[in-house]
Amino acid sequence: MKRYARSLMLCVGLVGLMSSTSFAQAVAQAPRGTAAPPSVTSRWWLVAGSAFVALQGQCQTCETEYPHRHAGSALVDVGLRANARMDAGAELFWVPTSTESGRLNAVHIDAVAQFRPWETHGFFVKGGAGMVFVRNWVDAVGPDPIFQKGLSVTVGAGWAFRRSERVGFQVFGAQHAAALGDLQTATATVQDVIGNFWSVGAGLTIR
Secondary structure, three states: OHHHHHHHHHHHHHHHHHHHHHHHHHHHHOOOOOOOOOOOOOOEEEEEEEEEEEEEEEOOOOOOOOOOEEEEEEEEEEEEEOOOOEEEEEEEEEEEEEEOOEEEEEEEEEEEEEEOOOOOOOEEEEEEEEEEEEEOOOOOOOOOOOEEEEEEEEEEEEEEEOOOOOEEEEEEEEEEEEEEEEEEOOOOEEEEEEEEEEEEEEEEEEO
């Protein structure tokens, strides 16, 4: 009986020794210090911001060069990250200002793509196209409000900060061009009207 008891105690001791050795090895192999878990961000992204805008109208038959005007604007982008360098989505760009012919409202709605040449840096370029809707275009003289729609094209570049976080921000510069075609005023038809919007601004990014 004593022999069996000694054998049992010996087995228990060996099991305990093996467990202690295994635990010590696991502790020794474990990395020292716990690294911060990587940030988890959604594939969807949203940008909301504002920009300072310089705008000017041009046309094919205009004999005078119209002056530049300045205004504030609001911008909203929403889209989906295609891969580590490419994003695609839609953009709404709204420019309200006052002119001699009344209150101007220009709304650009564009499909846009955003590309980062370097994955580890925040620099990006952006381009897109869509539609623009205008009320009371710059320097169009007439007693009645003028509503016009046309082709919108945009190009731009910027820098995104805190790209791996859920909330970040970006600074950007862009140009929006509005091809409005022939604009009918109260006195004449102005041919091939084009509006240019140059903007510099910043926005909050949510991923």
